[in-house]
Amino acid sequence: MIQVMGLWNKLFGKKQTPKPKKSPYLPEIEDPLDIAFAKRFTAQGGFFLYNDTSDQVLKNFKEILKENKWEQSETISLNQKLAQRFNVDCVDQSTGKLGHFKAILIQCEFLISNTGKILLSNNQINHFKIKALPKTIIVSAHIRQITRDVSQGMTKLKNKYSDTIPTNITTLNIKREDANHKKNQTQQTSSKNIYLLLEDY
Numbered sequence: 736m737i738q739v740m741g742l743w744n745k746l747f748g749k750k751q752t753p754k755p756k757k758s759p760y761l762p763e764i765e766d767p768l769d770i771a772f773a774k775r776f777t778a779q780g781g782f783f784l785y786n787d788t789s790d791q792v793l794k795n796f797k798e799i800l801k802e803n804k805w806e807q808s809e810t811i812s813l814n815q816k817l818a819q820r821f822n823v824d825c826v827d828q829s830t831g832k833l834g835h836f837k838a839i840l841i842q843c844e845f846l847i848s849n850t851g852k853i854l855l856s857n858n859q860i861n862h863f864k865i866k867a868l869p870k871t872i873i874v875s876a877h878i879r880q881i882t883r884d885v886s887q888g889m890t891k892l893k894n895k896y897s898d899t900i901p902t903n904i905t906t907l908n909i910k911r912e913d914a915n916h917k918k919n920q921t922q923q924t925s926s927k928n929i930y931l932l933l934e935d936y
Contacts, residue, residue, distance in 0.1 A: 768848040768881045773933075775851025779909045781929045787936050792875070796821055799838075799873060799930055809837035810873070813861055817842060817875060829861035838871040844895075845888040846881045846931075847906070853929070854888050856901035864925075865905060871928040872907065878935040 777783050786792040811826045812818040818825035821840055845854045853874055882888040893900060910926040
C-alpha cells in the first residue's frame with residue numbers, strides 16, 4: 736500500500752510515550768477535526784493520503800495508478816484545471832454514464848469530520864448521479880475544507896455561494912465488502928472506492 740507520512744503517523748505510525756491514566760470523571764478530549772475525519776474516513780474503508788507538498792500529491796496520484804495497474808488514460812476528470820494538473824483527460828459532459836473508465840478525479844466542497852463523509856455538489860460532479868461515475872473516485876482536497884459536521888458544512892456552502900446555491904448536493908458512500916453491504920444491491924451501485932489526496936501546505 737502507498738506509504739503515507741505526516742498526519743497518518745499521528746494516527747497509526749509513531750509510538751508515543753505512555754501517558755498517565757486520566758480520571759474517569761474528566762470529559763473525553765476530542766481529537767482535532769483533521770484527525771477525527773481521517774479516523775472515521777479510513778474506518779469506513781476510504782484510502783487516506785496526506786500530502787505536505789505539491790510534488791507529493793502528484794507522486795501519490797501516480798502510485799494509486801501504479802498500485803491498481805491503471806493507465807493514465809483510464810482516469811478522467813470533469814474539471815479542466817484538475818485534468819491539466821494531473822495530466823488526465825477532461826470529459827466535457829454533465830450527464831450520462833462514465834462507468835467504463837477506471838477512476839474519476841474530482842474536488843469536493845467540504846470534508847465532514849464527525850462522519851468521515853465527503854460533501855459534493857454540481858460544481859464537482861455536474862449533474863451526474865454517483866452511481867453513474869466510475870467505480871473509483873479520487874478526491875483532491877485541502878485541509879482547510881474540513882468542517883465539524885454537515886450543518887457547519889452547509890452553512891459554509893451557503894456563504895461560499897451567496898448568489899446561487901449549488902444543486903446536486905450529496906455525500907460519497909464508501910464501498911465496503913462485508914456481507915451486509917453485498918445484500919443491498921442499490922447501495923452497492925452508489926458506493927465507491929474512495930482515495931483522498933489531502934493537501935496541507
